[in-house]
Amino acid sequence: MSLAGRLISAGFTDLEKSTRFLEAPELAGIDAELLFAALGHAASPDLALQSYVRLLAVEPAVADLFTREPDRATALFRLLGASEALGEFLMRHPGHLEAVRPPARAEPAVAPEQLRASLLAAVDADPAVENPVAGKTGTGAHQCLRAAYRRHLTELAVRDLSHPSPVDYLPTAARELADLAAAALEASLAVARADLAGSYPADDIAAVRLAVIGMGKCGARELNYISDVDVIYVIDAPSLDEALASRIGTALATGISRGVYSPGPEPALWEVDANLRPEGRDGPLVRTLESHLTYYSRWASTWEFQALLKARAVAGDPELGRRYEEAVAPLVWTSSEREGFVESVRAMRRRVTENIPRHEGPKQLKLGSGGLRDVEFTVQLLQLVHGRADESLRVRDTVTAITALSAAGYIGRADAADLDNAYRYLRLLEHRIQLTQLRRTHLMPDGDAARHALARSTEGALVSVRPTARSMVEKWQRTRRLVERLHETIFYRPLLNTAANLSLEDAKLTPEAAQARLAALGYSDPKGAMRHIEALTGGIRRRAVLQRQLLPILLAWFADGVDPDAGLLGFRRLSESLGESHWYLGMLRDSKAAAERLCNVLSSSRFITDLLEVSPESTKWLGSDPELVPDTFESQWQEIRSKMSRHPQPQDAMRLIRLIRRRELLRIAIADSAGLLTQAAVGNALADADRAAVLGALHVAENTIHTSEPRITDVVVIAMGRQGGREITYGSDADVLYVHRPLPGADSAAAQRQAEKVVAQLAANLTQPSKPPVLAERVLEIDAALRPEGRQGPMVRSLDSFREYYKRWSLIWEAQALLRARPMAGSDALAADFLELIDPIRYPSSLLETDEREIRRIKARMEAERLPRGADPSRHLKLGRGALSDVEWLIQLLQLRHAARVPELRTASTLEAMDAVEAAGLLPAREVETLRRSWLLTSRLRAANVIWSGRSSDVLPSSRRDLEAVARWCGYGPGKGAELEEDYLRLTRRSRAIFERNFYGT
Structure with missing residues (x-):
């Protein structure tokens, strides 16, 4: 393989520059195979090679690592390929190369006390002494402190980069980084005390107790490789003049910052940021504990208590730091009781997002949508709202807080796992990006080479197949989308406002x-x-x-x-x-x-509660409006057909048909209670559920009968009354007519007998009670009392028999009943022929005066005889004055009079017929509006009675409690039962007056 091919295979990106470095004289005598093997462990082989050649120039002894200590060579190249800044540190201080060693298996993190002791020793301060004073002073002490800090940082980076799972190791690394920063603050404070010796008397300096309170990630022990270290300074010097104590405390705080951040031969570590203190930049750098508490109790903003969630004493006087923690904790955990707390936190998160420079948004790991801040704000808001009552949530770091929130049930297990994994991965990306130059940044790098190195450095040391820049970016984008979804779901959880109050x-x-x-x-x-x-x-x-x-x-x-x-x-x-x-x-x-x-x-609602108890899985619908959209008739019928095909036994098929109907009743009732359906939509949906159940029951009945005898007739079910008008309510019966037509060549008597068997089986199928019985679930009662000759006539007639009956004996009340006839189940052709037969009867060309008198006579008789004994006519919802019966009979009389010449009146729907009456000018618009309102309210009240009690009732309740319940269902607010009662009585009085004037002519 050519050198160029080998470089490409090893992951090099700048072939020309890397070739020149491979030819450097410092590499003479080094086995190329061993060198390439070591470079294979580097995130960026280009960077590792360049840094190694430069390191050889100042410390030739590292050339022997390949043969003398190959594991150290591996660790060195992992470090050099991931951090140019730490490579330069080793070049400046080759004596610290001994810090680069392969970590032992399961090597524990360095204890905070050990780090503190090491950095104090670097400035010749005694770690065993409380509030120690350094033996070294000035710039020399600062350089020793920084070198010792970076040595420990190097050791940590090697352990981090060598870990099989850096995502799992991240919390450990972040804790050690925070402990290392705390040790640096302690050592810098010791130097500051020594530097002040020439300016103030030693006793005065010793009298000023200063505690350094770590905030943000340092306080939470989840620090980055390079980050501002947020602090608050607290002083206590009761024996000194307040002004003198403040000057000394300010000098000590300033000295801490100078020790870690001032220019010098050894570069600065990080900036010490005290802007989270009371009044921010405008406030004094140091305050007493009492001054802090006064500020927090009087003037602090909500965001300041959120920041104090992370507060932890990290350096300085431990007793004063402990007192500060104990004093501010109650303020933190009661802050959610402040007015508008939740919305204030949410508004702050939005402001952070809005202030991101536009060109940075797509690259932000921290502040952008789906970034670290989304996780942190989400977790902190839940902690602050629920932590006042649940002490298990009173933790500082984000990873532990996610675990606590999940354990306590505030976040679901799956969401918590996703949130934890996403947070660790985003933090790992942030760590690796910062580690390269030890520069504070939260932006995804632009170049392919940098992204390729980042992809390699974020995977475990034992991974054999290195990820590509493209796969890393895709994973990052998936993580962002996941965090964005979880943030929107949890951070904006509506119950948070309620819980906070x-x-x-x-x-x-x-x-x-x-x-x-x-x-x-x-x-x-x-x-x-x-x-x-x-x-x-x-x-x-x-x-x-x-x-x-x-x-x-x-x-x-x-x-x-x-x-x-x-x-x-x-x-x-x-x-x-x-x-x-x-x-x-x-x-x-x-x-x-x-x-x-x-x-x-x-x-x-007893009705809905009972249905939910036997169908508890339906509770899922409550959280989803789309789930509460009623199924169409077509959808229900398709499901029923599927169930019947898989369960041919009649009892099994009917059990499933009843379950489907019960499910739809529950869905409609919940949607109705949530205000998602109009009153007309409720009636239509309930009618669809009944129609699907009747059609299914008819098919089951026919299949049952036809297993023992051949089919010789078609049967159709015609809906009548409110069922025909698709204006039913919960628990309504189904008024029907049964029509059959013998098949060609069939014996008419035998066809009649078969039709009677079918309709008897149909009724039995529908009226069989559910198992287990449900109080709120009334079986669908079939009522055929509107058939010719009423209860004295045959249950089912042939089409020819209907034709003969209507031709010779039909009464006007039957024509009136047919106004609401609508096919429900059975043969479509037979249904169409039946409608063709009855249209001339229900829409007569003229209405005889004798027929009108008969209609009035029947209505008067109903009012006198059918109203239950002792019932108050003004409160009966069906037969009472101005109630359903009055409105419907008046509208039906107008249909009988005028439907022949006004086609719009040819409808089974009362509401549609009222619209047509108004449009045709048959009644004044204001009178139609009164009738419409009366009919709608009365229908709604009948539904409310069922919903509230689980039982049908046609009486406006008298009990205050029952009246309150039905008023709520009818859209009245709490305590409005009496108002509903007044509205109903007033509306039905007006409706009755319109009825009497137009129906009886009085």
């Missing part, structure tokens, strides 16, 4: 606080409610942990409903039904809409 006692849900709160919220049985709470929150299982978080919020939302006790009981039953389902409580935690909807239906 709870009092500490409520958030902790202690028994004493819970009992008092339950009574205050309006629970009628606080002791019973406490038993439910204890059952839900007892134990250490994850479900109990999550429910302890959710219940303080849910209890208030249950109380917003009509029956909070029933809501809590329903929640307990539902939770027990769902068991350890991972999605259920996570959905309630992450979706305010789902949680509020569940609380609303459980405390306001």
Whole structure:
């Protein structure tokens, strides 16, 4: 292989320059095979080769490493290929080459005390003494400190770069970097004390106790290779004049910064940034503890408490540092109680994103969307909101906080794992980019060569197949998208605002606080409610942990409903039904809409609660509006056909058909409760569910009958009444007519018998109760009382029999009933022929006066005889004054009079017919509007009765509680039951007046 080919194979990118370095005299005598083998371990072989040649020039002894200590050679080339800055450090201080050694297996991180002792020793300070004073002073001491710091940094970098899994090692490396920075601050403070000896009396200097509080990543022990070290300075000198103590403290703080950052032969380490102190740049550099606390209690902004989450004493007087930590901790963990706290944190995150220079946005690892800040802000917000009640969250570093949030259930396990992995990977990229030049940057490099080196350096030391720059960038972009999604989901979680507004006692849900709160919220049985709470929150299982978080919020939302006790009981039953389902409580935690909807239906609807209890998996729909869109008839029928094909046994097929109908009833009711459906859409959706069930039941019946006898007739089911108008409500019966037509050549008597068997089997299929029985689920009752001759006539007739009957004996009430006839199930051809037969009957060319008188007579008789004994006519929703019957009979009378000449009146829908009446000018628009409003409200009230109690009722409730419940369902606010009652009575009085004037002519 040519040299160029070998260089390309080894990962070199600048072939011309690297060829010149390979020809350098310093490499004479070095085995090329050993050299290339060592270069194969380097992230950037180009950089490793150049740095190695330059190192040979100042320390020729490293040439022997290949044969004398090959493992050290490997470690050296890993370091030189990843960090030009540390390579230059070794060139400046070849005596520190001994720091480059292969790490022992499972070698522990260097202890903080060991780092502190080493850097203090570098400036001749005694580590055993509290607040030590350096023996060295000035620039010489600074250079010794920096060299010792970089030696330790070199040792750490070698261990980091040699680790099989640098992502796993990252928290260890970050902790050691923070401990190393703390040791450097301690040593620099010792030098500052020594430097002040000529300016102030020794006793005065000793009297000023100074604590260095690490903030940000240093305080959290998750520091980068190169980063500003954020600090706050606290002083205490009760024996000195305040002004003198402040001057000495300021001089010490300034000396710390000078020791690590001032220009000198050994480059600066990093900048010491004290801008997080009270009042920022405008405030004094040092303050007493009391001054700090006064500021935080009076003037501090929300972001300052978020910053204090990371505060940790890292250097200086340990006792003063401990006092500072203990004093500010309560301020941090109660900061979420401040008004607008959550939104303030969110606004701050948005400002950070908005201030990124446009050209940097796509390259930002830290500040941009999907970057490190998204993870950190997300985690910190959850900590601050929930940490006041949950002490397990009171940790500083992000990785540990993610673990704690997951263990306590505030983040789902999968999301926590994704967040942790993403954070570690982004931090690793940041570390490797900074390690190259030991320069503070958070931008993805532009050049292919730099990205190629970055890709190689982020994989483990044992990886055989090196990643490419392209694969690394693709992984980074996937990670950004993942973080962006998790940030949007968790950081903007709606429940955070609610949780932040709870009092500490409520958030902790202690028994004493819970009992008092339950009574205050309006629970009628606080002791019973406490038993439910204890059952839900007892134990250490994850479900109990999550429910302890959710219940303080849910209890208030249950109380917003009509029956909070029933809501809590329903929640307990539902939770027990769902068991350890991972999605259920996570959905309630992450979706305010789902949680509020569940609380609303459980405390306001026996109908929905009962259905949810037997179909708990349907709770998933609460968090997704698309899931609450009712299935179309076509979709339901396709599913039913599929079920019947796989389950040919009639009982099995009908069980599945009933389950599909029950599922759709529940879906429609939940969507209705969430305000996602109009009243007309509810009626249409319920009618579709019934139609699909009847069609399925008809097919099952026909298949059952035709297994023992050949098919000799077609059967069709015609919907009548409100079912025909697609205006049914929950629990409505299905008024129908049955029509059949013998097949050609079939005996008419035999066809009649077969049709009777089919419709009998159809009714039996539909009325078989569900197992287990569900209180709220009424079976679909089939009512054929509107057939010719009523209950005295045959259940099913042939088309010819209908034709003969309507020709000879049809009564006007039957023509009126046919106004709402609509095919429901069965032969399409037979249905079309039946409609053709009845159209002249229900849309007559003229309406005789005798027929009008008969209609009025029947209506008056209904009012006199069918209204239940003792019922208040003003409160009966169906037969009462101005209610459903009045409106429908008036509209139907107008249809019978005018449908022959006004085609728009030829509709089975009452609402559509009212629109046509108004458009044709048959009634004044204001009267039609009154009738429409009365009909809609009355229909809504009938639905509300079923939803609230699980039972049908045609009476406007008198009980205040029941009235309140139906008022809520009808869109009235809390406490508006009396207002609904007044509106209903007033509206139906006006409706009755219109009815009497236009129906009876009075």
